[in-house]
C-alpha cells in the first residue's frame with residue numbers, strides 16, 4: 001500500500017520565504033493511509049501467504065511513516081527518495097515504477113486523499129499507470145479468489161456496491177476499518193524489518209508532458225470580527241432570522 | 254474559438270445549483286461553452302443551462318443507449334466527447350461524483366487537474382485552492398494539452414446569462430468496463446447534502462446526546478438547511494459520520510454556517526472556514542469559535558434553537 005508522510009493536522013503551518021513550509025513541525029502518516037495499511041494487514045491475516053509492502057515517495061524523514069506502517073503489520077517497505085515536491089501525476093509514475101520493479105501486486109491500497117494537499121487523484125493516476133481498475137472512498141471490502149467486492153460512499157450517504165477483478169487499486173475511506181495502534185514490541189520489531197531505499201532518479205522515469213505547478217502559497221489569516229448578538233432568546237432568534245434574510249439572503253420567505 | 258466544457262451533475266431531475274456556479278467560472282473567458290450531460294437529462298436541463306450562458310448541451314450516450322451509472326464508463330465516454338469536439342478545458346464540481354469522474358478523466362488523459370478550486374482563470378490556466386486543510390491558500394498553474402478543474406461547490410454563485418443553447422447527441426463507443434456497479438443504495442434522500450447546502454447548522458459536544466439532534470433537524474427543515482456535526486458528536490455515536498465537518502470529515506462552503514455547542518477546534522475550522530457567514534451559539538464567551546466568527550451568540554443553545562425554529566416556521570408557514 002502507498003502511505004504518505006504529511007504534516008500533523010494540529011500543527012501550525014508556516015510558509016517560508018521560498019514557498020516551502022517550515023518543516024520544523026510534527027509529521028505523521030496520512031490518516032486515511034492508516035486505513036489502507038490496516039486493511040492490507042487484515043487481508044494478510046486472512047490469506048496467510050500475502051506479502052504486505054508499504055511504499056512512499058518522500059524525503060528521508062518519511063522513513064518514520066514507513067516504520068509506523070511496519071509496526072502496524074506491514075512486512076517490509078520501499079522508500080523512493082526525492083527532495084522535491086511532486087504533483088499527483090509524477091507521484092503516481094514514481095510509485096508505479098517502484099511497485100513494478102518490486103513485483104506485480106494483486107491489490108494496491110491507498111488512502112482516499114492526502115490531508116496536506118487534498119488531491120484525491122494519486123490513486124487514479126496510479127491505476128492508469130498500472131492499467132488496472134480503481135475505486136476510491138471504499139468503506140467495505142471483501143475478496144474471494146480474484147474477485148473483489150467493495151462498497152464506496154457517495155453523496156448524501158448513498159452507497160455504491162462495485163465488483164472488480166485483481167489486480168486493482170483501492171482508495172481507503174475512514175469507515176473501512178478501525179486502525180489498531182501498534183504496541184511497543186511491534187514498534188521495536190518494525191525497526192528491524194527490511195526497508196529498501198531507491199533514489200527517484202534511479203527509477204528512470206520520463207518527465208510527464210503535463211503537470212500542476214504551484215506558483216504561490218500563503219498562510220490564511222483568520223479575519224473575522226465577531227458581532228455579538230444578545231437579548232432574550234426571542235430577540236436573539238429575531239436577529240438571526242434578520243441576518244439570514246437580509247445579510248445572507250438565504251431565506252425565501 | 255476556444256472551447257470549454259462543464260460536466261453537469263443532476264439531482265432529482267434538475268441541474269445541481271452548484272453546477273451553475275461552476276459555469277459562471279467560465280463566463281469571462283469568451284470561449285464557447287459546452288455542457289456535458291448523461292443519461293437522458295439533456296431536455297430537462299436545457300432551459301436552465303442556456304439561461305446561464307451555455308452554448309451547446311451535449312448529451313452523451315453509447316452504442317447501447319443511455320449510459321447507466323458507472324464512473325469508469327462515464328469518464329471514458331466523457332473523454333471521447335472532449336476529443337470529438339476538440340475541447341481542452343473541462344470544469345466540474347469537486348463533489349463526490351465530480352471528484353470521481355474528473356480524477357478518472359485526468360488519469361486516463363494524464364492531464365493536470367486542480368481539485369477543489371475556489372477560483373480559476375481559464376486564459377492563464379491558473380486556479381486557487383486551499384492547502385494543508387485550509388491553513389494556507391495556493392495558486393496553481395496547469396501545464397499540458399488539457400486543463401481540468403474541480404470547483405468547490407458553492408465557492409462561486411450562479412450568474413444568469415440568458416442565451417440559446419443547441420442540444421446535440423454524442424454517441425460514445427464503450428468496451429466492457431473492468432468495474433461492475435452492482436447496486437447503488439440510496440441514503441437518506443430527504444435530507445440536504447452537506448457539501449452543497451446554502452445553510453448548515455451543526456452540533457457538537459454541547460448537544461449532549463443523539464435525541465437532542467432532533468431539535469437541529471427540526472430547525473433545519475424550514476430553512477432547507479443541512480445538519481452537520483463535530484467529530485465529538487460523531488465519535489459519541491450521536492449522529493452518522495457522513496455529517497462530520499472538518500479535517501477528517503467534509504469540507505463545506507455554505508453561505509451560512511451555524512455552529513451550536515462547538516468550540517471551534519483547528520480541525521473543525523479546517524472544514525468550514527470558507528463559509529460566507531459563521532454564526533456561533535456557545536455558552537462560553539471564550540470558546541475559540543466565538544472569536545473567529547461573524548456573529549457570536551453567548552447563550553444556551555437549548556434556549557435559542559427552539560426559539561429560532563418557531564420564528565422560521567412562522568415565516569415559511
Ligand SMILES: Cc1cc2nc3c(=O)[nH]c(=O)nc-3n(C[C@H](O)[C@H](O)[C@H](O)COP(=O)(O)OP(=O)(O)OC[C@H]3O[C@@H](n4cnc5c(N)ncnc54)[C@H](O)[C@@H]3O)c2cc1C
Pocket residue numbers: 009010031456457458459460482483484485486497498499500501502503513514515516517518519520521524534535536537540552553554555
Ligand atoms: C487528527 C484529528 C482530526 C480531527 N478531525 C476533526 C474533524 O474532522 N472535525 C471535528 O469537528 N473535529 C475533529 N477533530 C477533533 C477536534 O480536535 C475537537 O476535539 C473537536 O472538534 C471538538 O468538538 P466540539 O467542539 O463538539 O467539542 P468541545 O471542544 O468539547 O466543545 C463543546 C462546546 O460546546 C459548548 N457548549 C456546551 N453546552 C452548551 C450549550 N448548552 N449551549 C451552547 N454551547 C454549549 C461548550 O462551551 C464548548 O465550547 C480532530 C482531531 C484530530 C486529532
Ligand SMILES: Nc1ncnc2c1ncn2[C@@H]1O[C@H](COP(=O)(O)O)[C@@H](O)[C@H]1O
Pocket residue numbers: 002003004005030032033036055056057058088091095109110111112113114115117118119120121122123
Ligand atoms: N508521496 C506519496 N507517497 C506515497 N503515497 C502517496 C503519496 N502521495 C499520495 N499518496 C497516496 O495517494 C493517496 C491520495 O493522495 P492525494 O491524491 O494526494 O489526495 C494518499 O492517501 C496516499 O495513499
